[in-house]
Amino acid sequence: MGPFKDMAKFLRERRIAKELTDRTKVCESHVRMFWRSVWYEKSEKMVYSALQKKDENGDDIDVEVKFNMGDVRRVLDLGHSDDDPIIVPERLCKGLWFRMGFSAHVNDKYLKSKFSRLYKFLVHCVLHALFHRKGAYDDPSDYIMNIITSLVLNMPYNMVDNIKGEKYIMYPRFIQMLIDDQVKDLPKDSADELDLHHMKSETLSRLNQYKGLKKDEPERRVKRMICKIGNPNYVAPENDA
Numbered sequence: 001m002g003p004f005k006d007m008a009k010f011l012r013e014r015r016i017a018k019e020l021t022d023r024t025k026v027c028e029s030h031v032r033m034f035w036r037s038v039w040y041e042k043s044e045k046m047v048y049s050a051l052q053k054k055d056e057n058g059d060d061i062d063v064e065v066k067f068n069m070g071d072v073r074r075v076l077d078l079g080h081s082d083d084d085p086i087i088v089p090e091r092l093c094k095g096l097w098f099r100m101g102f103s104a105h106v107n108d109k110y111l112k113s114k115f116s117r118l119y120k121f122l123v124h125c126v127l128h129a130l131f132h133r134k135g136a137y138d139d140p141s142d143y144i145m146n147i148i149t150s151l152v153l154n155m156p157y158n159m160v161d162n163i164k165g166e167k168y169i170m171y172p173r174f175i176q177m178l179i180d181d182q183v184k185d186l187p188k189d190s191a192d193e194l195d196l197h198h199m200k201s202e203t204l205s206r207l208n209q210y211k212g213l214k215k216d217e218p219e220r221r222v223k224r225m226i227c228k229i230g231n232p233n234y235v236a237p238e239n240d241a
Contacts, residue, residue: 003208004121010229011125014151015079019129026176026194034175053186067178069160075181084156088146096149099226112138121207154228155236
């Protein structure tokens, strides 16, 4: 882990630790069954689906799966409430971004490659744990910016509200965790498991490089550990001061 050891420790102690470290075995057939029948009941704020399994006689039976934001919060151990804000003020995000060594213009895209090394590692981890895209991992969206800001500034933030409704199904690992929570005896076959790509030494090597510099030009904006990362007792100022 080398230069990222302290940042990794910070992430393991935050409320997204389970999303970063959980190694639930994800079965493709389970997730596909969920997708085939899933729907979101807006009036109830509930996601419904149905899975199939064998009964004691070997016959196929349908099993209902349903969950709401409270279930997601509990299973993923996110530790916040419905009353927490769902938006972080843009000025807080942008101000923090530059404290984290962001080297582009204030109105440019917040590309991961434009941060100093320690914070590039932070952005990379949150993106891969919570992003709903299949690619474009260098370009965090607004809700990823909000999550990172809330973690570093130690602010309350309702993460579940940003992955509610149809977006639930974009997280196969989280879907499997929710399925396992409700259907304890659904069989799993190792041949059916989806591969999870874990961080390797090659990934760390890429993150330890700083793009955009000319040959022999020293790295700019080598940033220290700030806010909750550098001070375990840090408390966010009241009223976004």
